[in-house]
Amino acid sequence: MTSPAAPRRYTAVAILLHWLIALGILALIAMGLVMAHADIPPMQRFQLYQWHKSVGLTVLMLALLRLVWRLFHRPPPLPATMPAAERRAASAAHLVLYGLMLGLPLVGWALVSASPFNIPTVLYGVVPWPHLPGFAELSNKAAVEGALKLVHAYGAWILGALVVLHVAAALRHHLVLRDDTLWRMLPGLRRPQAAPLPQPSGSAR
Numbered sequence: 001m002t003s004p005a006a007p008r009r010y011t012a013v014a015i016l017l018h019w020l021i022a023l024g025i026l027a028l029i030a031m032g033l034v035m036a037h038a039d040i041p042p043m044q045r046f047q048l049y050q051w052h053k054s055v056g057l058t059v060l061m062l063a064l065l066r067l068v069w070r071l072f073h074r075p076p077p078l079p080a081t082m083p084a085a086e087r088r089a090a091s092a093a094h095l096v097l098y099g100l101m102l103g104l105p106l107v108g109w110a111l112v113s114a115s116p117f118n119i120p121t122v123l124y125g126v127v128p129w130p131h132l133p134g135f136a137e138l139s140n141k142a143a144v145e146g147a148l149k150l151v152h153a154y155g156a157w158i159l160g161a162l163v164v165l166h167v168a169a170a171l172r173h174h175l176v177l178r179d180d181t182l183w184r185m186l187p188g189l190r191r192p193q194a195a196p197l198p199q200p201s202g203s204a205r
């Protein structure tokens with residue numbers, strides 16, 4: 001029995017989830033930095049927190065969906081020319097990215113659940129969202145919240161650094177190595193024709 005040919009591109013669902021999550025993460029880092037560090041009026045800060053929690057929990061759900069989709073849909077193979085060390089580095093970076101896409105929002109949810117202020121979360125001002133079970137009964141909520149805030153902030157920096165690395169690697173594949181790596185994650189674009197190689201001078205063709 002012959003196995004089906006490997007796909008050349010990611011599925012439309014995987015591409016949609018990839019770009020929605022990417023957009024969400026960039027927005028969350030920007031919102032997180034402003035709400036935690038900028039000198040803004042209290043009401044604006046409160047609203048930013050609400051947006052941050054809503055988008056963060058949306059990213060958590062999209063990342064879960066993406067993980068399930070990934071388990072049932074084979075991704076296109078890496079370029080055959082890619083050295084083994086680079087393959088291992090790419091796989092490790094993708095694994096850590098998945099871990100942070102899921103872990104960081106979970107830590108955010110946990111820190112909100114542990115807060116002694118017990119501020120409710122209402123997704124986009126519409127859907128009431130519960131606190132994580134077990135945190136309401138803690139006797140040392142402030143200490144747990146403080147520790148989770150640190151983990152959340154350091155996790156966000158690591159995620160930000162990995163995103164920069166990920167974008168740099170994708171651009172290197174596209175602009176320097178000129179392979180299919182970025183193209184197969186772009187929505188609905190035809191594969192551009194490879195530019196003809198320059199011919200040595202004096203060549204008849």
Ligand code: HEM
Nearest residue numbers: 028029032033036053056057104105108109112149153156
């Ligand atoms: C991928 C998802 C997420 C990313 C990338 C992210 C990113 C960030 C960043 C960059 C900060 C500022 C950290 C600092 O410098 O102090 C922050 C703070 C915060 N995040 Fe998130 N976040 C995510 C998900 C969530 C979720 C799901 C929640 C809650 C449901 C949440 C709740 C908070 C809260 C309450 C703070 C303020 C912490 C403080 O006051 O120090 N985050 N986040």
